[in-house]
Amino acid sequence: MDKRALESLKDVGIKGNEKERAGSYFLSNRSVLMSRINRSFKDKLEVMDIKDALKKHSWLRDYYWKIVDKDQDEYTKAAYEKEDGGYFIRVFEGEKVDLPLQSCMLVSADEFSQKVHNVIIAERGSEANIISGCLAHPGVGKAEHIGISEFYIKDNAKLNFTMTHRWNESTVVRPRSSALIGDSGKFVSNYICLNPVKSLQMYPKALCNGKGSAAVLNSLVFGDGGSCFDIGSRVLLNGHGSRGEVVSRTIAKGKSTVIARGMLEGNAKSKAHLECSGLLLSRNAKIHAVPELFANTPEADLSHEAAVGKIAEKEIIYLMSRGVSKEEAASIITRGFMDVTIFGLPEKLRRSVQDVMDKAIKGF
Amino acid sequence: MAEEILRIKSLYVRAGKKEIIKGLDLNIGIGKPYILLGPNGAGKSTLLMAVAGIISGSAARGKILYFGKDISTKAADQRARLGISSGFQMPPEIKGVKLKDMIKICTGKSQSEELSADELKLAERFKLTEFLERDINVDFSGGEKKRAELMQVLLMRPKLLLIDEPDSGVDIESLKFIGTEIADYIKKNNASALIITHQGSILEYLKAEKAFVLLNGRIECSGRPEEIITHISKKGYEGCEDCKSPMKNG
Ligand SMILES: Nc1ncnc2c1ncn2[C@@H]1O[C@H](COP(=O)(O)OP(=O)(O)O)[C@@H](O)[C@H]1O
Ligand SMILES: [Mg+2]
Numbered sequence: 001m002d003k004r005a006l007e008s009l010k011d012v013g014i015k016g017n018e019k020e021r022a023g024s025y026f027l028s029n030r031s032v033l034m035s036r037i038n039r040s041f042k043d044k045l046e047v048m049d050i051k052d053a054l055k056k057h058s059w060l061r062d063y064y065w066k067i068v069d070k071d072q073d074e075y076t077k078a079a080y081e082k083e084d085g086g087y088f089i090r091v092f093e094g095e096k097v098d099l100p101l102q103s104c105m106l107v108s109a110d111e112f113s114q115k116v117h118n119v120i121i122a123e124r125g126s127e128a129n130i131i132s133g134c135l136a137h138p139g140v141g142k143a144e145h146i147g148i149s150e151f152y153i154k155d156n157a158k159l160n161f162t163m164t165h166r167w168n169e170s171t172v173v174r175p176r177s178s179a180l181i182g183d184s185g186k187f188v189s190n191y192i193c194l195n196p197v198k199s200l201q202m203y204p205k206a207l208c209n210g211k212g213s214a215a216v217l218n219s220l221v222f223g224d225g226g227s228c229f230d231i232g233s234r235v236l237l238n239g240h241g242s243r244g245e246v247v248s249r250t251i252a253k254g255k256s257t258v259i260a261r262g263m264l265e266g267n268a269k270s271k272a273h274l275e276c277s278g279l280l281l282s283r284n285a286k287i288h289a290v291p292e293l294f295a296n297t298p299e300a301d302l303s304h305e306a307a308v309g310k311i312a313e314k315e316i317i318y319l320m321s322r323g324v325s326k327e328e329a330a331s332i333i334t335r336g337f338m339d340v341t342i343f344g345l346p347e348k349l350r351r352s353v354q355d356v357m358d359k360a361i362k363g364f
Numbered sequence: 365m366a367e368e369i370l371r372i373k374s375l376y377v378r379a380g381k382k383e384i385i386k387g388l389d390l391n392i393g394i395g396k397p398y399i400l401l402g403p404n405g406a407g408k409s410t411l412l413m414a415v416a417g418i419i420s421g422s423a424a425r426g427k428i429l430y431f432g433k434d435i436s437t438k439a440a441d442q443r444a445r446l447g448i449s450s451g452f453q454m455p456p457e458i459k460g461v462k463l464k465d466m467i468k469i470c471t472g473k474s475q476s477e478e479l480s481a482d483e484l485k486l487a488e489r490f491k492l493t494e495f496l497e498r499d500i501n502v503d504f505s506g507g508e509k510k511r512a513e514l515m516q517v518l519l520m521r522p523k524l525l526l527i528d529e530p531d532s533g534v535d536i537e538s539l540k541f542i543g544t545e546i547a548d549y550i551k552k553n554n555a556s557a558l559i560i561t562h563q564g565s566i567l568e569y570l571k572a573e574k575a576f577v578l579l580n581g582r583i584e585c586s587g588r589p590e591e592i593i594t595h596i597s598k599k600g601y602e603g604c605e606d607c608k609s610p611m612k613n614g
Contacts, residue, residue: 320440
């Protein structure tokens with residue numbers, strides 16, 4: 001990997017120093033650059049390329065293309081036809097992995113359409129954090145990234161998945177993910193994209209099928225330039241006592257358009273909340289917030305709040321009355337709006353995500 | 365050097381479309397607290413906001429002299445840096461901006477700096493330690509907001525404190541704490557204050573130099589705080605209208 005690529009890895013939270021990671025998987029276009037496990041975690045988990053995993057574990061077929069439908073759209077079809085790689089991560093039963101795992105998908109060739117497929121399994125009672133960075137090489141022009149991800153969070157397992165994207169104004173990105181959560185399992189997914197993109201569309205879903213299962217889906221998106229984002233999160237509350245939380249914070253600047261969706265579907269006794277806030281920082285930007293609630297039983301308790309607009313004048317003047325200029329006030333409020341503490345990350349992870357965020361929003 | 369820290373001459377202020385302050389004059393001396401009385405909706409908060417620069421431009425016309433210099437064209441942040449600091453009656457909630465961050469703003473620190481031992485001690489004294497990591501004013505109770513506002517005001521080391529109803533809706537203990545904090549600060553720093561109050565309950569802990577009554581967009585009366593409050597509690601503000609006391613506009 002060249003210097004510029006290595007440098008941009010930092011922007012998505014990926015570390016070269018393996019001591020700080022329990023395991024790593026790097027894919028550049030279709031070449032696996034690295035697939036390794038930190039020695040002290042050898043008997044806690046496995047990390048390998050999906051193709052190797054399918055050869056090694058025949059049972060993996062029961063998880064592969066099972067919760068993402070290969071016929072869903074042209075992108076899933078294209079990925080099904082030809083996969084360039086992807087990772088398989090499995091955290092063994094009862095293992096608590098305290099260092100984050102990391103995965104990195106790099107698109108480094110012009111006109112390349114990268115199609116990856118990831119399967120992540122958190123076995124019963126396990127706990128793990130995954131940092132995932134997907135990015136285009138800073139020198140790359142037109143390119144495409146299609147990412148299929150299937151997450152399985154078994155009974156009593158906890159998985160925290162924090163994904164950062166860094167594309168450019170010529171990349172088309174189509175992630176397609178689903179998570180299946182077992183009894184008392186918990187899935188936390190954090191998504192961050194603070195750089196421009198040509199077009200990014202995704203609507204991942206969490207299937208809270210287990211009794212007392214929970215899904216927390218957070219996203220921070222900053223649209224600038226001519227970026228088009230159509231992103232959202234869905235939680236299907238199928239298990240008795242399941243819970244869901246969706247928080248979406250979006251900023252639209254320049255001539256960007258952000259469609260921020262959110263959907264809660266209550267099919268059992270359940271409780272879930274959806275929060276969707278958007279900040280418009282320019283006259284030519286657009287935000288379209290689409291929060292949806294479907295209660296299919298009276299036992300489902302669903303709520304949402306959505307707010308879109310510019311920075312409130314009252315908030316600016318409040319900070320100004322404490323002695324900061326109008327510009328500084330706007331910058332502090334904007335940073336606050338993108339505050340990563342909403343992710344509820346473990347400390348080590350929080351610091352690393354905060355670094356990514358600080359770097360990206362410098363100069364707001 | 366001017367005798368007064370603040371001299372307001374013929375001030376007109378609009379809130380929304382309505383003219384609320386209509387040709388008001390008011391003077392405040394150096395190193396002393398003053399109280400501002402007036403019925404609900406009289407424009408007390410509006411007046412404080414005009415002095416702080418929170419309302420400015422075409423919405424506030426007239427002269428506002430601070431240490432003899434007209435500050436009426438200065439923005440709120442410039443006035444704050446000159447030593448005018450105001451506590452809000454209804455401070456806004458700001459997501460992601462924590463009380464800790466507000467402290468850094470008030471003391472002119474960069475956001476990456478840590479709070480000093482003194483600042484942490486102050487937060488402790490204001491019973492706000494648990495709130496440092498919380499988004500400012502989000503789910504704060506009325507009393508907590510009042511303490512947070514006053515703490516921020518004091519952290520700015522102002523020469524003129526503008527405080528909006530510090531004694532409304534707080535229990536006796538909080539009232540005592542707030543009153544004493546303001547009084548101590550003023551004494552130690554030779555600062556002045558303009559404090560809006562309804563019943564004047566704060567006067568138990570703080571000896572005000574003078575009380576002003578805001579009515580019909582002007583200071584209709586001023587004088588000894590105890591006397592005026594007693595008069596108002598007996599006759600109401602209608603009593604002020606009829607009052608032909610020599611203190612009027614004093
Ligand atoms: N932004 C605004 N738009 C319209 N009217 C306002 C606005 N702010 C205050 N007012 C009105 O101005 C008057 C004075 O308000 P205020 O200064 O808050 O009174 P006080 O503090 O004396 O109770 C009230 O009638 C209030 O309703
Ligand atoms: Mg008021």
